[in-house]
Structures are given as structure tokens and as C-alpha cells.
Amino acid sequence: MYAVEQYARAHIVTDTADTFDDEHRSVPVALRYDPEDDPRLVHITLPGPHEWVFARELLEQGLRVPASSGGVRIWPCGRVQAVLEFHSAQSVAVVQLDAKPLIRFLRSTYKAATPVAH
DSSP states (O other), X not given: OOOEEEEEEEEEOXXXXXXXXXXXXXXXXXXXXXXXXXXXXXXXXXXXXXXXXXXXXHHHHHTTSOEEETTEEEEEXXXXXXXXXXXXXXXXXXXXXXXXXXXXXXXXXXXXHSOOOO
């Protein structure tokens, strides 16, 4: 088993952006999975100190149909994108990503969680 880390680009779509350019700018997102830490969880890090940890199953489900758990909501947006909404006591962050990197990431997590036969 091994950890998986992947990077993607997301568009901020929250209505709290200061300007139109802020609202539609592309930002880096880090996707991380460590089966030795907890094989059920994935980590998504947004710019700044914003890391969200939630069930890998929620990400997989949210790519197909709207899904939520706690402060995380995920839903498909058309055929090729997904929206992730993160709620905290201080704010709400909404980002839109292409689904392909998320699907690739999920596939990698399942490979990483499978013990290697010797």
C-alpha cells in the first residue's frame, strides 16, 4: 500500500469573491490519499490553510449524483465537471473541477489500497 497525491486545477465559484476575476480564477488543488493513515478517507487541500478530509465513498458517489456528509457536498455539473462545496463555521468554499482528474485520483486510491502480492 502506498500514498497517492495528485494535483488539479479548480475554479472558485463562491459568491464571496472580491471581484469577478477572483470568482472565476483557476486555483491549484491537492488531492491526497494515504491508506496507512485511514483507507476510508481522502484529503483535498485548497489554497491557504484549507484542508478537507472526508470519505472516499462520498467523492465517488458525488461524481454520479448529489451527495453530502457533514460540511461537504459534492455533485456532478454536466457530464464533465463536478462541484465541491465545503462548509466551516467561518465560511463556505465552492469549487468546480473537471471530473477526469477526480476519477483518475479515485482509481489510483483503489490501486494504492490493494495489498501487493509477493
